[in-house]
Amino acid sequence: MNLNTSIRWIIGVAIFVLLAFLPLLDEPYYLALAISVLTYGVLATSWALFSGPTHYISLATAAFYGLGAYTVGLGIESVPYVVLLILATVFGAALAFLVGWATLRLSGVYFVIFTLGLAEFIRQVITWVQNNFTGSRGVYVLTDITEQHIYWELLALAAVVALFGLWLKRSRLGFSLRVIGGDEVVASHVGIHSARAKILLFTFSGAVAALTGAILAPRLSYIEPSMVFSPDLSFQVVIMALLGGVHRLWGPIVGVIPFTFLWEFIAAVAPTQTVLLLGVSFLVIVYFIPNGIAGLLEKWSHKGGSRE
Amino acid sequence: MLEVVNVSKRFGGLVAVDDVSFQVNKHEVFGLIGPNGSGKTTMMNLISGAHKTTSGDIYFQERLISGMPPRGIFLRGVARTFQLVKPLSGLTPAESVMAGVVFSRNPLWGREAEKAAQRMLTRVGLAGRGHEPLSSLTYIDQKRVELARALISDPQLLLLDEWLAGLNATELLEGIDLIKSISAEGTTIVLVEHLMDAIRSLCQTCVVMNVGKVIASGETDSVLSIPEVIDAYLGDASDV
Helix, strand or coil, X not given: CCHHHHHHHHHHHHHHHHHHCHHHHCCHHHHHHHHHHHHHHHHHHHHHHHHHHHCCCCCCHHHHHHHHHHHHHHHCCCCCHHHHHHHHHHHHHHHHHHHHHHHCCCCHHHHHHHHHHHHHHHHHHHHXXXXXXXXXXXXXXXXXXXXXXXXXXXXXXXXXXXXXXXXXXXXXXXXXXXXXXXXXXXXXHCCCCHHHHHHHHHHHHHHHHHHHHHHHHHHHCEECHHHHCCHHHHHHHHHHHHHHCCCCCCHHHHHHHHHHHHHHHHHHHCHXXXXXXXXXXXXXXXXXXCXXXXXXXXXXXXXXXXXX | CEEEEEEEEEECCEEEEEEXXXXXXXXXXXXXXXXXXXXXXXXXXXXXCCCCCCXXXXXXXXXXXXXXXXXXXXXXXXXXXXXXXXXXXXXXXXXXXXXXXXXXXXXXXXXXXXXXXXXXXXXXXXXXXXXXXXXXXXXXXXXXXXXXXXXCCCCCEEEEECCCCCCCHHHHHHHHHHHHHHHHCCCEEEEECCCHHHHHHHCCEEEEEECCEEEEEEEHHHHCCCHHHHHHHHHHHHHC
């Protein structure tokens, strides 16, 4: 580890430590915003760890997120919250593993469509079950868990995702994903077990999304399928990650911060036009900044001659 | 070393490879030749595992490899290049070469793998260019990267699919010398090639395919003087 990497580690740790003190400011509005940023930050970063190198676009974030939220919603009356968090993670991982195993052998397009359909499928199943057997559309999540707790939980999860990302970047597994993204035929001809590598990463990102949903469930206090399985969430995560840039670990968070503020603004000014604006922003990003903000920043710093 | 026994490959109604058999001995440079569309590349894909055989068996070192995935065949010591270069976008040339050894039978990682990649790049004539962006490499240089990626795993059998095609006269001589030096180190080589001069100077034995079938096989010089072989090639030439 040279001086440069040591400094980076110190800065990284310092940022997380400083952020941990944010709830002490006692500013509810900023805390709420920070929770949004962390939520999308965690989801977009873990999404990009898989989709960034492999170019497999997953639209299943909402499926895992909703699964996590529902795990807490259905169990909160009878099972301790901590156990529910663990269960949600396990369920998310198991679902992602199954989906990955069934679809990741297929080419990219089929995978995209399947993942989009998955969230919708689970939503319909839960709606059907609730309509026919439970008599109520949603579930209440009533706990004494505060915004502060949720914030800290998300921050801890963000740290875990960041550490995993750093490890992945230096690992053979991470390298194999980049080769797979480069050309899958070559990958299979240089000894890479493509399916295994892809399923592993997809499972990780599914588990993280489910845990995120579980952490946020108490904040929602009332959960219904159309809320937590909303395809908007899956698309937002993809857009934010692309806006920031998926080829760097810190890329997605650079996209999440402006987008979360922009989203707050749009939701306040034109609440009925959000889907339209989501679509437009997607086009603008893909067309004008295909490598994201991270790509732009790197291009400028190279032009400035400060190439590493 | 490599034994192909009555192998056929059908794509729907098209029979790309039709009941082909041949044998490649250890330390040999073996030519697989024939006009366009004769099934040579399909045959290479069957050996490397990219395609599954419809019928027939392929043995490598007395073990059945047809039916195994490409990964398994690679791990037994078979490495290849592709007819149409497959550059790994997002990776530097050095990383592209490294990819050939990180997951191989004798895996290297980190500094060791980087050093090995630099050595291979030097060997194929790309010394010091490992960190250039991939887009700055010419088609020929990308072919060199691909050869380096195949060589770095220290394969026992190397499959070269028209690796010499598109090289200019000087590059061609260098390329032939390079293949000779690889062979001299004990690697068995199967190459698909159109260039008769290259085949004459490299291959001890060869097989000629036409429309999926073997029409001649044996020592290169005698095979290339068989009237049927000349016909097949002249037919090809008149198409062009």
